[in-house]
Amino acid sequence: FEFCSVQPCLARTSQCAILIHVDDIMYVGSLKFWNEFKEKLQQRFSISCSVLEGVGTEISFLKRRLLRVEDGLALLPGSSIGKLIKVWEEKFGKLRSSTTPADSSIQMEDNSPCLVGSDVTFFRMAVGTCLYITRDRPDVAFTVKELSSYMSSPTVSAMRHLKKLVAYLKGTTNYAVVLQQPHGGQGLHKQTNDKYWLLESFSDSDWSSDKRHRRSTWSGLHMLCGNCVYSSSRTQ
Numbered sequence: 001f002e003f004c005s006v007q008p009c010l011a012r013t014s015q016c017a018i019l020i021h022v023d024d025i026m027y028v029g030s031l032k033f034w035n036e037f038k039e040k041l042q043q044r045f046s047i048s049c050s051v052l053e054g055v056g057t058e059i060s061f062l063k064r065r066l067l068r069v070e071d072g073l074a075l076l077p078g079s080s081i082g083k084l085i086k087v088w089e090e091k092f093g094k095l096r097s098s099t100t101p102a103d104s105s106i107q108m109e110d111n112s113p114c115l116v117g118s119d120v121t122f123f124r125m126a127v128g129t130c131l132y133i134t135r136d137r138p139d140v141a142f143t144v145k146e147l148s149s150y151m152s153s154p155t156v157s158a159m160r161h162l163k164k165l166v167a168y169l170k171g172t173t174n175y176a177v178v179l180q181q182p183h184g185g186q187g188l189h190k191q192t193n194d195k196y197w198l199l200e201s202f203s204d205s206d207w208s209s210d211k212r213h214r215r216s217t218w219s220g221l222h223m224l225c226g227n228c229v230y231s232s233s234r235t236q
Contacts, residue, residue, distance in 0.1 A: 024061060024062060026061055031051075034051075052066060052068055052073075053068070054068065055068050055069060055070055056068065058076075060078065063077075063078045063080070063132075064076065064077060064078055064136065065077075065078055067176070069178060071178065071180055072178045072179050072180035072181065073178065073179045074176040074177070074178050074179075075136050075176055075177045075178075075179065076136065076176050077132070077133045077135075077136040077137065080129055080132055080133050081133060081169050081173055082173070083129070084126060084129050084130070084133075084166060084169065085166060085169065085170050085173075087122075087125075087126075088126070088163075088166050091122060092163070095163070095166060095167045095170050096167060097167055097168070097170050097171030098164050098167035098168040098170075098171060099168070099171065100164075100168060101139065101140045101142075101143040101164065101165050101168040101169075102142070102143040102146070102161060102164060102165065102168075103164070105161075106143065106146050106161050107146070107209055107210040107211055107212070108211050108212070109211050109212055110155055110157045110158065110212060112155045112156040112157035112158075113155065113156055114153055114154065114155050114156075115154045115155060115156060115158075115159060119154075119159065120154055123150070123151075123154040123158065123159055123162060124151055124154070126162055126166070127144065127147050127148055127150075127151060127162065130144045130147065130165065131144055131148060133169070136176070136177060137175065137177075138177070138221065138228060138231035139172075139175065140165065140168070140169070141219070141231055141232065141233040142217065142219065142233045143161070143165050144165070144233075145217070145233045145234065145235065146161070146210075147161060147162055147165065149235065177228050178227075179227045180225075180226065180227060182197055182224065182225035182226075182227065183225060184196055184197055184198070184225075185198055186198065186225055186226060187200045187223065187225060187226055188200055188223050188226045197224060197225050198224070198225055199222065199223070199224055200222070200223045200224075201220065201221070201222050201223075202220065202221045202222075202223075203218065203219065203220045203221075204218075204219050205217065205218050205219075205236070210235075213235075215235050215236050216235075216236045217233060217234070217235055217236070218233075218234050218235075218236050219231075219232065219233045219234075220232045
């Protein structure tokens with residue numbers, strides 16, 4: 001909850017004019033309790049809300065779509081991918097879908113010329129959008145991390161790699177992280193009889209594979225009861 005006082009008290013009339021703003025809230029729990037809670041809120045505040053119900057229904061929260069599927073809850077990155085594909089094809093023409101987000105040349109030395117004019121602005125906008133998408137798409141984290149290193153001076157080669165990434169996103173618009181019902185002791189690679197939830201963390205490094213700066217990429221993935229809850233890809 002975020003509260004802020006907008007207007008000070010009016011001394012002459014002994015009245016106080018205060019505007020209270022409550023940010024976005026997500027409630028998870030009993031539908032019966034939610035209906036009672038919502039009724040109480042509506043007695044004093046103007047609110048808008050949406051409820052996730054059966055399989056196939058969805059709601060939007062913080063520009064992310066939450067879709068109810070047969071085996072859990074799918075986290076979809078809203079309309080960001082569709083908008084990125086649209087603006088790319090409007091500027092450069094139709095894209096053919098790609099099966100991979102990048103190839104090994106993304107870590108090779110880049111001697112191509114720098115982009116000029118509107119292409120520079122477009123590159124930064126597109127990579128900025130991809131950085132936002134990455135929170136819900138671990139499969140593109142490495143590629144987006146590599147492209148973001150070109151933000152200050154984007155090159156022709158970097159734009160080619162960006163094209164491949166956008167083409168991959170076009171072919172995988174239905175990809176999503178799915179959160180399933182957690183069960184105590186049940187992980188991705190380990191199963192126990194414990195009643196406690198199981199946290200598994202995986203990490204790896206490519207040992208200075210980048211030929212441009214000879215620094216390593218470190219990656220991490222954290223799974224809670226077999227569900228991906230956080231992923232990262234960073235240059236050391």
